Amino acid sequence: MKRRLLLVSNSTLHGGGYLTTANVKRVLFVPYALHDRDAYTKTARDKFSTLGYELDSVHEAQSPVEAVRRAEAIFIGGGNTFRLLKSLYDNEVLTEIRRRVLEDGVPYMGSSAGTNVATVSISTTNDMPIVYPPAFAAIGLVPFNINPHYVDPDPGSRHMGETREQRITQYHEETDTPCVLGLREGSLLLVEGNTASLLGTTKARLFTRGKPPVEYDPGSDLSCLLTR
Secondary structure: OOOEEEEEOOOOOOHHHHHHOOOOOEEEEEOOOOOOHHHHHHHHHHHHHHOOOEEEEHHHOOOHHHHHHHOOOEEEOOOOHHHHHHHHHHOOOHHHHHHHHHOOOOOEEEEOHHHHOOOOEOOOOOOOOOOOOOOOEOOOOOOOEEEEOOOOOOOOOOOOOOOHHHHHHHHHOOOOOOEEEEEOOOEEEEEEOOEEEEEEOOOEEEEEOOOOOEEEOOOOEOHHHHHO
16 A cells, blocks of 8 residues: 555645655645635645645646646645535546555645545535535545544533534444544644554544544554554
8 A cells, every 4th residue: 555645634734844755846736625716726835835845736727637647746625525525526536536645655635624535434524515525435545534623522611512522423323434533633644555643733532433432642653543
């Protein structure tokens, strides 16, 4: 397995050193999660420029599939996960992204919604279904799900709705996917081949169907998630 993934909870860009080690000079950006793709691309392009990388956007390409086939690295940004996944299907790039990452070893970075679509499905996103993709099945670069922006219950809150933990429990009542990794703000998962490491400044919470949740500190080896 040649995959090289950097999956981030929030939109802060952590790609500098990650891309340096991969010998990448140009990044293909996928801005499908936001409505104004031109403005989103400009923001991303300006940021990558300060890091020394050129950025192309898939929405500017005559053929999105060909753009993915030529990509040195792929970065999918945050926004609405349902809109993002629908656009990946509509533009017929989902399968090609999977092939480039898993077979060719093209580095993949995802933040927020871009992290959601890297997993088995988008069923553990926090977003509203403002559009309907053909399926919830996502790119499938890892065999588990992630809940970005995971937040802990606030004992002093007057909010009467379900907590994030309760929502994930409900997900496990309806699916065979065994694990959901709750990534808090400031946490990120680095996957290289068959190894996975939790990085960042905050802990992550792992939910496994039928078992109590487990907390993991930054620096933890989470490679076990890749073989479940």
